[in-house]
Amino acid sequence: MAALKILMIGAGGIGGYYAARLAGAGHQVVLTARGSHLQALKADGLTVDYEGRVLWHGLPACDHQTLLRDYHPNDFDLVAIALKSTATGAVMSELCDWLRSGSVPVLSLQNGVDNEPLIAEVVGEARVLGGLAVRIGGHITEPGKVFAEGVAQIVMGAWPAQQPKDDPRADFLKVLEVAFNEAGIPTTMTENIRYELWRKLVINNGINPLSALTRLDTRSLTHHPQFRHVVFGMMSETVEASKADGVNLTRKDLEEMFELISSFNAIKTSMLIDREKGRPLELESIAGAVLRRCDALEVEAPYTSLVNALLNHGL
Structure with missing residues:
Protein backbone atom coordinates (compact mmCIF):
# COMPACT_ATOMS: atom_id res chain seq x y z
CA MET A 1 0.00 0.00 0.00
CA ASN A 192 -18.25 1.84 19.39
CA ILE A 193 -14.97 3.44 20.48
CA ARG A 194 -16.48 5.08 23.58
CA TYR A 195 -17.29 1.62 24.94
CA GLU A 196 -13.68 0.52 24.40
CA LEU A 197 -12.28 3.72 25.92
CA TRP A 198 -14.38 3.18 29.04
CA ARG A 199 -13.27 -0.45 29.30
CA LYS A 200 -9.66 0.74 29.26
CA LEU A 201 -10.47 3.38 31.89
CA VAL A 202 -11.74 0.54 34.09
CA ILE A 203 -8.21 -0.91 34.01
CA ASN A 204 -6.45 2.45 34.23
CA ASN A 205 -8.41 3.60 37.28
CA GLY A 206 -8.03 0.22 38.93
CA ILE A 207 -4.27 0.11 38.53
CA ASN A 208 -2.62 3.47 37.77
CA PRO A 209 -3.41 5.54 40.89
CA LEU A 210 -2.87 2.64 43.29
CA SER A 211 0.44 1.76 41.64
CA ALA A 212 1.64 5.34 42.09
CA LEU A 213 0.59 5.25 45.74
CA THR A 214 2.09 1.85 46.60
CA ARG A 215 4.92 1.90 44.01
CA LEU A 216 3.96 -1.65 43.00
CA ASP A 217 3.71 -2.99 39.43
CA THR A 218 0.55 -4.39 37.86
CA ARG A 219 1.17 -8.02 38.75
CA SER A 220 2.12 -7.25 42.35
CA LEU A 221 -1.13 -5.32 42.83
CA THR A 222 -3.50 -7.82 41.22
CA HIS A 223 -1.98 -10.76 43.07
CA HIS A 224 -1.62 -9.09 46.48
CA PRO A 225 -4.06 -10.53 49.06
CA GLN A 226 -5.35 -7.08 50.09
CA PHE A 227 -4.54 -4.70 47.24
CA ARG A 228 -6.28 -6.88 44.66
CA HIS A 229 -9.58 -6.10 46.41
CA VAL A 230 -8.85 -2.36 46.19
CA VAL A 231 -8.06 -2.77 42.47
CA PHE A 232 -11.38 -4.55 41.96
CA GLY A 233 -13.21 -1.89 43.98
CA MET A 234 -11.78 1.00 41.94
CA MET A 235 -12.60 -0.86 38.73
CA SER A 236 -16.16 -1.43 39.96
CA GLU A 237 -16.54 2.30 40.65
CA THR A 238 -15.40 3.03 37.10
CA VAL A 239 -18.06 0.69 35.71
CA GLU A 240 -20.65 2.61 37.72
CA ALA A 241 -19.30 5.96 36.47
CA SER A 242 -19.68 4.88 32.83
CA LYS A 243 -23.45 5.23 33.20
CA ALA A 244 -23.07 9.01 33.34
CA ASP A 245 -21.86 8.90 29.72
CA GLY A 246 -24.55 6.47 28.63
CA VAL A 247 -21.99 3.71 28.08
CA ASN A 248 -23.45 1.45 30.77
CA LEU A 249 -20.71 -1.10 31.36
CA THR A 250 -21.78 -4.28 33.11
CA ARG A 251 -20.53 -6.78 35.69
CA LYS A 252 -19.31 -8.86 32.75
CA ASP A 253 -17.10 -5.98 31.57
CA LEU A 254 -15.75 -5.59 35.11
CA GLU A 255 -14.86 -9.26 35.42
CA GLU A 256 -13.28 -9.38 31.96
CA MET A 257 -11.12 -6.33 32.64
CA PHE A 258 -10.02 -7.63 36.04
CA GLU A 259 -9.09 -10.97 34.53
CA LEU A 260 -7.19 -9.19 31.75
CA ILE A 261 -5.13 -6.96 34.05
CA SER A 262 -4.47 -9.91 36.37
CA SER A 263 -2.89 -11.77 33.43
CA PHE A 264 -0.46 -8.94 32.60
CA ASN A 265 3.25 -9.29 33.13
CA ALA A 266 4.76 -7.15 35.89
CA ILE A 267 4.47 -3.77 34.13
CA LYS A 268 5.25 -0.44 35.73
CA THR A 269 2.31 1.84 35.05
CA SER A 270 2.78 5.23 33.43
CA MET A 271 1.57 6.93 36.61
CA LEU A 272 4.12 5.09 38.73
CA ILE A 273 6.91 6.09 36.34
CA ASP A 274 5.71 9.69 36.40
CA ARG A 275 5.77 9.71 40.20
CA GLU A 276 9.27 8.22 40.30
CA LYS A 277 10.46 10.93 37.91
CA GLY A 278 8.68 13.71 39.79
CA ARG A 279 6.35 14.52 36.90
CA PRO A 280 2.66 15.53 37.14
CA LEU A 281 0.27 12.59 37.40
CA GLU A 282 -2.69 11.94 35.10
CA LEU A 283 -4.96 11.83 38.15
CA GLU A 284 -7.57 14.25 36.82
CA SER A 285 -7.86 12.28 33.58
CA ILE A 286 -8.23 8.91 35.28
CA ALA A 287 -9.46 9.02 38.88
CA GLY A 288 -10.86 12.52 38.38
CA ALA A 289 -12.92 11.39 35.39
CA VAL A 290 -14.49 8.66 37.52
CA LEU A 291 -15.12 10.89 40.54
CA ARG A 292 -16.73 13.67 38.52
CA ARG A 293 -19.19 11.25 36.97
CA CYS A 294 -19.94 9.48 40.25
CA ASP A 295 -20.69 12.89 41.77
CA ALA A 296 -23.06 13.63 38.89
CA LEU A 297 -24.79 10.29 39.46
CA GLU A 298 -24.80 10.87 43.24
CA VAL A 299 -23.13 7.53 43.91
CA GLU A 300 -20.24 6.83 46.27
CA ALA A 301 -16.75 5.94 45.05
CA PRO A 302 -14.87 5.34 48.33
CA TYR A 303 -11.87 3.45 46.93
CA THR A 304 -11.16 5.96 44.17
CA SER A 305 -11.84 8.91 46.48
CA LEU A 306 -9.37 7.68 49.10
CA VAL A 307 -6.53 6.81 46.72
CA ASN A 308 -7.04 10.06 44.82
CA ALA A 309 -6.98 12.10 48.06
CA LEU A 310 -3.83 10.37 49.33
CA LEU A 311 -1.99 11.06 46.07
CA ASN A 312 -3.16 14.67 45.98
CA HIS A 313 -1.73 15.13 49.47
CA GLY A 314 1.64 13.75 48.38
CA LEU A 315 1.47 10.47 50.28
Whole structure:
Protein backbone atom coordinates (compact mmCIF):
# COMPACT_ATOMS: atom_id res chain seq x y z
CA MET A 1 0.00 0.00 0.00
CA ALA A 2 1.07 3.61 -0.46
CA ALA A 3 3.07 5.15 2.36
CA LEU A 4 1.13 7.29 4.79
CA LYS A 5 2.30 10.67 6.04
CA ILE A 6 1.78 10.74 9.80
CA LEU A 7 2.34 13.45 12.37
CA MET A 8 2.98 12.01 15.83
CA ILE A 9 2.37 14.69 18.45
CA GLY A 10 4.31 13.41 21.43
CA ALA A 11 7.31 11.12 20.99
CA GLY A 12 7.44 9.57 24.46
CA GLY A 13 7.17 5.88 25.30
CA ILE A 14 3.89 5.27 23.46
CA GLY A 15 4.22 7.71 20.56
CA GLY A 16 7.89 6.91 20.04
CA TYR A 17 7.27 3.17 19.86
CA TYR A 18 4.40 3.40 17.38
CA ALA A 19 6.30 5.98 15.30
CA ALA A 20 9.27 3.64 15.04
CA ARG A 21 7.07 0.75 13.95
CA LEU A 22 5.33 2.84 11.31
CA ALA A 23 8.60 4.29 10.02
CA GLY A 24 10.04 0.79 9.81
CA ALA A 25 7.18 -0.13 7.47
CA GLY A 26 8.04 2.74 5.14
CA HIS A 27 5.58 5.38 6.32
CA GLN A 28 6.70 9.01 6.54
CA VAL A 29 6.54 10.03 10.19
CA VAL A 30 7.18 13.47 11.66
CA LEU A 31 7.58 13.78 15.44
CA THR A 32 6.92 16.64 17.83
CA ALA A 33 8.81 16.94 21.09
CA ARG A 34 10.49 19.56 23.22
CA GLY A 35 13.59 20.28 25.29
CA SER A 36 16.51 17.90 25.48
CA HIS A 37 14.44 15.04 24.03
CA LEU A 38 13.79 17.09 20.88
CA GLN A 39 17.44 18.08 20.57
CA ALA A 40 18.52 14.44 20.85
CA LEU A 41 15.92 13.33 18.28
CA LYS A 42 17.20 15.93 15.83
CA ALA A 43 20.85 15.11 16.44
CA ASP A 44 20.83 11.34 16.83
CA GLY A 45 17.41 10.05 15.76
CA LEU A 46 14.89 7.98 17.71
CA THR A 47 16.08 4.83 19.48
CA VAL A 48 13.46 2.42 20.86
CA ASP A 49 14.33 -0.52 23.10
CA TYR A 50 11.41 -2.88 22.66
CA GLU A 51 11.81 -5.99 24.81
CA GLY A 52 15.50 -6.37 23.91
CA ARG A 53 15.15 -5.39 20.25
CA VAL A 54 16.51 -1.99 19.24
CA LEU A 55 14.62 0.07 16.65
CA TRP A 56 16.38 3.18 15.30
CA HIS A 57 15.08 5.77 12.87
CA GLY A 58 16.27 9.21 11.88
CA LEU A 59 12.92 11.01 11.70
CA PRO A 60 12.10 14.69 11.25
CA ALA A 61 11.35 16.20 14.66
CA CYS A 62 10.24 19.67 15.66
CA ASP A 63 8.60 21.73 18.37
CA HIS A 64 5.11 23.13 17.92
CA GLN A 65 6.28 26.57 16.85
CA THR A 66 8.25 25.01 14.01
CA LEU A 67 5.29 22.79 13.15
CA LEU A 68 3.04 25.83 12.77
CA ARG A 69 5.61 27.60 10.63
CA ASP A 70 6.84 24.83 8.35
CA TYR A 71 3.90 22.48 7.87
CA HIS A 72 0.23 22.57 6.89
CA PRO A 73 -2.17 20.05 8.46
CA ASN A 74 -3.00 18.61 5.05
CA ASP A 75 0.67 17.74 4.54
CA PHE A 76 -0.33 14.70 6.58
CA ASP A 77 -2.80 11.85 6.11
CA LEU A 78 -3.17 11.49 9.88
CA VAL A 79 -2.39 13.49 13.00
CA ALA A 80 -1.89 11.12 15.97
CA ILE A 81 -1.75 12.48 19.51
CA ALA A 82 0.20 10.44 22.06
CA LEU A 83 0.65 13.08 24.75
CA LYS A 84 -0.23 12.74 28.40
CA SER A 85 -3.93 13.53 28.73
CA THR A 86 -3.05 16.38 31.09
CA ALA A 87 -1.60 18.22 28.06
CA THR A 88 -4.53 17.78 25.65
CA GLY A 89 -6.38 20.99 26.47
CA ALA A 90 -3.28 23.18 26.26
CA VAL A 91 -2.10 21.63 23.01
CA MET A 92 -5.52 21.96 21.41
CA SER A 93 -5.50 25.64 22.34
CA GLU A 94 -2.00 26.03 20.92
CA LEU A 95 -2.72 24.24 17.64
CA CYS A 96 -6.42 25.10 17.18
CA ASP A 97 -6.06 27.61 14.32
CA TRP A 98 -3.51 25.42 12.57
CA LEU A 99 -5.68 22.30 12.82
CA ARG A 100 -8.79 24.15 11.69
CA SER A 101 -7.01 25.29 8.54
CA GLY A 102 -6.95 21.69 7.29
CA SER A 103 -9.15 18.61 7.03
CA VAL A 104 -6.79 15.85 8.24
CA PRO A 105 -8.29 13.28 10.67
CA VAL A 106 -7.00 13.44 14.26
CA LEU A 107 -6.43 10.23 16.25
CA SER A 108 -6.08 10.20 20.04
CA LEU A 109 -3.89 7.46 21.54
CA GLN A 110 -4.18 8.65 25.14
CA ASN A 111 -5.44 7.61 28.52
CA GLY A 112 -8.91 8.60 29.66
CA VAL A 113 -12.29 9.34 28.11
CA ASP A 114 -12.11 13.14 27.90
CA ASN A 115 -9.50 13.69 25.16
CA GLU A 116 -11.73 13.18 22.14
CA PRO A 117 -14.29 15.78 23.28
CA LEU A 118 -11.50 18.37 23.58
CA ILE A 119 -10.23 17.51 20.10
CA ALA A 120 -13.76 17.60 18.68
CA GLU A 121 -14.24 21.13 20.06
CA VAL A 122 -11.38 22.22 17.78
CA VAL A 123 -11.80 20.15 14.60
CA GLY A 124 -15.38 18.86 14.81
CA GLU A 125 -16.56 15.32 15.48
CA ALA A 126 -16.35 14.33 11.81
CA ARG A 127 -12.54 14.49 11.94
CA VAL A 128 -12.02 12.73 15.28
CA LEU A 129 -10.80 9.15 15.63
CA GLY A 130 -10.73 7.63 19.08
CA GLY A 131 -8.02 5.16 19.96
CA LEU A 132 -6.44 3.29 22.79
CA ALA A 133 -3.09 1.63 23.25
CA VAL A 134 -3.61 -1.76 24.91
CA ARG A 135 -1.09 -3.83 26.87
CA ILE A 136 1.83 -1.49 26.36
CA GLY A 137 4.14 0.20 28.81
CA GLY A 138 6.71 2.75 27.77
CA HIS A 139 8.72 5.79 28.79
CA ILE A 140 11.66 7.96 27.81
CA THR A 141 14.83 6.55 29.38
CA GLU A 142 17.06 9.42 28.31
CA PRO A 143 16.81 12.12 25.62
CA GLY A 144 16.19 10.51 22.24
CA LYS A 145 15.75 7.03 23.72
CA VAL A 146 12.53 5.19 24.56
CA PHE A 147 11.76 1.89 26.29
CA ALA A 148 8.57 -0.01 25.47
CA GLU A 149 7.14 -3.40 26.40
CA GLY A 150 3.99 -5.45 25.98
CA VAL A 151 1.81 -6.65 23.12
CA ALA A 152 1.27 -2.99 22.15
CA GLN A 153 -2.12 -3.34 20.46
CA ILE A 154 -4.29 -0.50 19.22
CA VAL A 155 -8.07 -0.31 19.06
CA MET A 156 -9.51 2.61 17.10
CA GLY A 157 -12.76 3.86 15.67
CA ALA A 158 -14.76 6.87 14.61
CA TRP A 159 -15.65 8.99 17.65
CA PRO A 160 -18.08 9.03 19.38
CA ALA A 161 -19.35 6.15 17.24
CA GLN A 162 -19.34 5.16 13.60
CA GLN A 163 -22.39 6.43 11.76
CA PRO A 164 -24.58 3.59 10.42
CA LYS A 165 -24.47 4.88 6.85
CA ASP A 166 -21.88 6.70 4.79
CA ASP A 167 -19.45 7.65 7.56
CA PRO A 168 -16.49 9.04 5.56
CA ARG A 169 -14.11 7.86 8.26
CA ALA A 170 -14.94 4.18 7.72
CA ASP A 171 -12.84 3.70 4.57
CA PHE A 172 -9.88 5.58 6.05
CA LEU A 173 -10.02 3.45 9.20
CA LYS A 174 -9.72 0.35 7.01
CA VAL A 175 -6.60 1.85 5.45
CA LEU A 176 -5.15 2.53 8.90
CA GLU A 177 -5.99 -0.98 10.07
CA VAL A 178 -4.04 -2.53 7.20
CA ALA A 179 -1.12 -0.10 7.53
CA PHE A 180 -0.75 -0.52 11.28
CA ASN A 181 -1.00 -4.30 11.18
CA GLU A 182 1.54 -4.51 8.36
CA ALA A 183 3.83 -2.37 10.51
CA GLY A 184 3.69 -4.97 13.28
CA ILE A 185 1.14 -3.11 15.42
CA PRO A 186 -1.80 -5.45 16.18
CA THR A 187 -4.76 -3.20 15.36
CA THR A 188 -8.49 -3.72 15.37
CA MET A 189 -11.42 -1.44 14.57
CA THR A 190 -14.57 -0.89 16.59
CA GLU A 191 -17.85 0.80 15.73
CA ASN A 192 -18.25 1.84 19.39
CA ILE A 193 -14.97 3.44 20.48
CA ARG A 194 -16.48 5.08 23.58
CA TYR A 195 -17.29 1.62 24.94
CA GLU A 196 -13.68 0.52 24.40
CA LEU A 197 -12.28 3.72 25.92
CA TRP A 198 -14.38 3.18 29.04
CA ARG A 199 -13.27 -0.45 29.30
CA LYS A 200 -9.66 0.74 29.26
CA LEU A 201 -10.47 3.38 31.89
CA VAL A 202 -11.74 0.54 34.09
CA ILE A 203 -8.21 -0.91 34.01
CA ASN A 204 -6.45 2.45 34.23
CA ASN A 205 -8.41 3.60 37.28
CA GLY A 206 -8.03 0.22 38.93
CA ILE A 207 -4.27 0.11 38.53
CA ASN A 208 -2.62 3.47 37.77
CA PRO A 209 -3.41 5.54 40.89
CA LEU A 210 -2.87 2.64 43.29
CA SER A 211 0.44 1.76 41.64
CA ALA A 212 1.64 5.34 42.09
CA LEU A 213 0.59 5.25 45.74
CA THR A 214 2.09 1.85 46.60
CA ARG A 215 4.92 1.90 44.01
CA LEU A 216 3.96 -1.65 43.00
CA ASP A 217 3.71 -2.99 39.43
CA THR A 218 0.55 -4.39 37.86
CA ARG A 219 1.17 -8.02 38.75
CA SER A 220 2.12 -7.25 42.35
CA LEU A 221 -1.13 -5.32 42.83
CA THR A 222 -3.50 -7.82 41.22
CA HIS A 223 -1.98 -10.76 43.07
CA HIS A 224 -1.62 -9.09 46.48
CA PRO A 225 -4.06 -10.53 49.06
CA GLN A 226 -5.35 -7.08 50.09
CA PHE A 227 -4.54 -4.70 47.24
CA ARG A 228 -6.28 -6.88 44.66
CA HIS A 229 -9.58 -6.10 46.41
CA VAL A 230 -8.85 -2.36 46.19
CA VAL A 231 -8.06 -2.77 42.47
CA PHE A 232 -11.38 -4.55 41.96
CA GLY A 233 -13.21 -1.89 43.98
CA MET A 234 -11.78 1.00 41.94
CA MET A 235 -12.60 -0.86 38.73
CA SER A 236 -16.16 -1.43 39.96
CA GLU A 237 -16.54 2.30 40.65
CA THR A 238 -15.40 3.03 37.10
CA VAL A 239 -18.06 0.69 35.71
CA GLU A 240 -20.65 2.61 37.72
CA ALA A 241 -19.30 5.96 36.47
CA SER A 242 -19.68 4.88 32.83
CA LYS A 243 -23.45 5.23 33.20
CA ALA A 244 -23.07 9.01 33.34
CA ASP A 245 -21.86 8.90 29.72
CA GLY A 246 -24.55 6.47 28.63
CA VAL A 247 -21.99 3.71 28.08
CA ASN A 248 -23.45 1.45 30.77
CA LEU A 249 -20.71 -1.10 31.36
CA THR A 250 -21.78 -4.28 33.11
CA ARG A 251 -20.53 -6.78 35.69
CA LYS A 252 -19.31 -8.86 32.75
CA ASP A 253 -17.10 -5.98 31.57
CA LEU A 254 -15.75 -5.59 35.11
CA GLU A 255 -14.86 -9.26 35.42
CA GLU A 256 -13.28 -9.38 31.96
CA MET A 257 -11.12 -6.33 32.64
CA PHE A 258 -10.02 -7.63 36.04
CA GLU A 259 -9.09 -10.97 34.53
CA LEU A 260 -7.19 -9.19 31.75
CA ILE A 261 -5.13 -6.96 34.05
CA SER A 262 -4.47 -9.91 36.37
CA SER A 263 -2.89 -11.77 33.43
CA PHE A 264 -0.46 -8.94 32.60
CA ASN A 265 3.25 -9.29 33.13
CA ALA A 266 4.76 -7.15 35.89
CA ILE A 267 4.47 -3.77 34.13
CA LYS A 268 5.25 -0.44 35.73
CA THR A 269 2.31 1.84 35.05
CA SER A 270 2.78 5.23 33.43
CA MET A 271 1.57 6.93 36.61
CA LEU A 272 4.12 5.09 38.73
CA ILE A 273 6.91 6.09 36.34
CA ASP A 274 5.71 9.69 36.40
CA ARG A 275 5.77 9.71 40.20
CA GLU A 276 9.27 8.22 40.30
CA LYS A 277 10.46 10.93 37.91
CA GLY A 278 8.68 13.71 39.79
CA ARG A 279 6.35 14.52 36.90
CA PRO A 280 2.66 15.53 37.14
CA LEU A 281 0.27 12.59 37.40
CA GLU A 282 -2.69 11.94 35.10
CA LEU A 283 -4.96 11.83 38.15
CA GLU A 284 -7.57 14.25 36.82
CA SER A 285 -7.86 12.28 33.58
CA ILE A 286 -8.23 8.91 35.28
CA ALA A 287 -9.46 9.02 38.88
CA GLY A 288 -10.86 12.52 38.38
CA ALA A 289 -12.92 11.39 35.39
CA VAL A 290 -14.49 8.66 37.52
CA LEU A 291 -15.12 10.89 40.54
CA ARG A 292 -16.73 13.67 38.52
CA ARG A 293 -19.19 11.25 36.97
CA CYS A 294 -19.94 9.48 40.25
CA ASP A 295 -20.69 12.89 41.77
CA ALA A 296 -23.06 13.63 38.89
CA LEU A 297 -24.79 10.29 39.46
CA GLU A 298 -24.80 10.87 43.24
CA VAL A 299 -23.13 7.53 43.91
CA GLU A 300 -20.24 6.83 46.27
CA ALA A 301 -16.75 5.94 45.05
CA PRO A 302 -14.87 5.34 48.33
CA TYR A 303 -11.87 3.45 46.93
CA THR A 304 -11.16 5.96 44.17
CA SER A 305 -11.84 8.91 46.48
CA LEU A 306 -9.37 7.68 49.10
CA VAL A 307 -6.53 6.81 46.72
CA ASN A 308 -7.04 10.06 44.82
CA ALA A 309 -6.98 12.10 48.06
CA LEU A 310 -3.83 10.37 49.33
CA LEU A 311 -1.99 11.06 46.07
CA ASN A 312 -3.16 14.67 45.98
CA HIS A 313 -1.73 15.13 49.47
CA GLY A 314 1.64 13.75 48.38
CA LEU A 315 1.47 10.47 50.28
